[in-house]
Amino acid sequence: MTVAIEPLDLLLIGCGLRGTGLVTAVPELLERRVAIVEAGGCLGPGSFAEYQIESNSSGSDFFGWVDPRGPFGDVLEHPDVIALRTTPGNFRLSLLARALRHVGAAIARRLPPSRLVLGDRVVRVNADDEQITATLASGRRLAARSVVLATGIRETQRADLQPWRDKVILSSQIVKGGEGRLFGDDPPTPIVIVGSSHSGYSAALRFQEAMAAHPARRCEVIVVHRTPVKLFYTGWSEFEASERYPLEAIPDPARDVCPETGNLFRYSGLRHGAKALFRAASRQEVPWLHQIHCRALGEAAPWLDRAAVIIQAMGYDSNTLPLYRNGEAVWSGADRLVAELGADGCLPPGPGRLFVMGMDPYPYRDNSLTPTGQYALRGKQILSMLG
Ligand SMILES: Cc1cc2nc3c(=O)[nH]c(=O)nc-3n(C[C@H](O)[C@H](O)[C@H](O)COP(=O)(O)OP(=O)(O)OC[C@H]3O[C@@H](n4cnc5c(N)ncnc54)[C@H](O)[C@@H]3O)c2cc1C
Known part of the structure; x- marks a missing residue:
């Protein structure tokens, strides 16, 4: 079925944290002819509805971009939003999902029903010189002067783990609660986690929780470190006063200290439970968890051969979708890439009407732990383009 409607000013594709942040930071966008398509x-x-892990951020990082006197000011009074924002440190990501649900509902109330599409996904975007057209899975088509892609990030199987593909599980499956399936009466062992970022150690934390709940069921977990691990410190003096670990990255004062906060590895360092587990394992205090260092994956082959299950925690890519510009394919939708943007927030080359929000894998490349500043920046870029 094809439904033709008058071209919109703006079509937002995907409305998780980033889409929500964009609209609530710059509510003037909703004064234009805006439609939102959200697959959920x-x-x-968005993705936070499924994560069953602790955050790598603090509750107070969120919703500071909402003007208390603006049209979304009342969401700041909601108990779920207050509960999140008053959490001083890390928190269960389901708390963020609950807060986002209320903010999302406030956005939905401000859109006419004809301009809110839920449970349908965009399967193709054609960005032509005159107009951008999005085709939905249902066959519906929406035309707009400008589009924001806010479809998030995804994890795809890496080619270098192909020899072991039959026993590879993605870390995202574990952080979404998939360890329950693995952790039956007879858990597989050993489990090898390849990658030592927040995703890798969050997966290990899920096994720690499972073993605490079922003390009789034990498994051995091996984390393969390919590069030294960055740990978050509030400042240089905290780093100097702390114990050093053989697998720990040594910060470069010229590059790794945030000029704004003085934090070390502000955006990429392990924090909270992930940091504590890394340190305890480094001190040999975690009998079920072993860390090994391999400069190349080939060096880990003996552990990968022996593994009952391999958890891939080697990073995320942009969740792209088939994108054509004047008939030429820009993305196939299956590409493993990170969306590279111009200074105007648009995908180059082009007429500057195809904006992207948050399709760069966490941590963000603008040296922030959360993308707060990006919401207002991108929203203002879009408003100025719309004229
Ligand atoms: C292990 C892990 C821990 C993390 N911890 C934190 C943290 O503590 N704090 C933090 O800020 N970030 C954290 N992140 C990053 C987090 O995933 C992102 O910050 C957040 O999900 C980004 O929101 P988003 O809106 O870009 O993406 P999403 O939340 O994934 O939202 C994208 C939305 O787009 C929709 N969508 C996708 N494709 C289509 C389509 N074709 N058509 C229509 N709709 C579509 C989806 O249904 C979804 O609702 C973590 C990430 C990982 C992997």
Whole structure:
């Protein structure tokens, strides 16, 4: 079925944290003819609806971009939003999902029903010189003067783990609660986690929780470190006063100290439970967890051969979708890439109407732990383009 409607000013594709942040930071956008297409059943929670892990951020990092006197000011009074924002440190990501659900509902209330599409996904975007057209899975088509892609990030199987593909599981499956399936009466062992970022150590934390709940069921977990691990410190003096670990990255004062906060590895360092587990394992205090260092994956082959299950925690890519510009394919939709943007927030080359929000894998490349500043920046870029 094809439904033709008058071209919109702006079409937002995907409305998780980033889409929600964009609209609530710059509510003037909703004064234009805006439509939102969200593949899920509601606006707001996006991927956080599924994560069953602790955050790598603090509750107070969120919703500071909402003007208390603006049209979304009342969401700051909601108990779920207050509960999140008053959490001083890390928190269960389901708390963020709950807060985002309320903010998403507030956005939905401000859109006419004809301009809110839930439970349908965009399967192709044609960005032509005159107009951008999005085709949905249902066959519906929406035309707009400008589009924001806010479809998030995804994890795909890496070619270098192909020899072991039959026993590879993605870290995202574990952080979404998939360890329950693995952790039956007879858990597989050993489990090898390849990658030592927040995703890798979050997966290990899930096994720690499972073993605490079922003390009789034990498994051995091996984390393969290919590069030294960055740990977050509030400042240089905290780093100097702390114990050093053989697998720990040594910060470069010229590059790794945030000029704004003085934090070390502000955006990429392990924090909270992940940091504590890394340190305890480094001190040999975690009998079930072993860390090994391999400069190349080939060096880890003996552990990978022996593994009952391999968890890939080697990073995320942009969740792209088939994108054509004047008939030429820009993305196939299956590409493993990070969306590279111009200074105007648009995908180059082009007429500057195809904006992207948050399709760069966490941590963000603008040296922030959360993308707060990006929401207002991108929203203002879009408003100025719309004229
Ligand atoms: C292990 C892990 C821990 C993390 N911890 C934190 C943290 O503590 N704090 C933090 O800020 N970030 C954290 N992140 C990053 C987090 O994933 C992102 O910050 C957040 O999900 C980004 O929101 P988003 O809106 O870009 O993407 P998403 O939340 O994934 O939202 C994208 C939305 O687009 C929709 N969508 C996708 N494709 C289509 C389509 N074709 N058509 C229509 N809709 C579509 C989806 O349904 C979804 O709702 C973590 C990431 C990982 C992997």
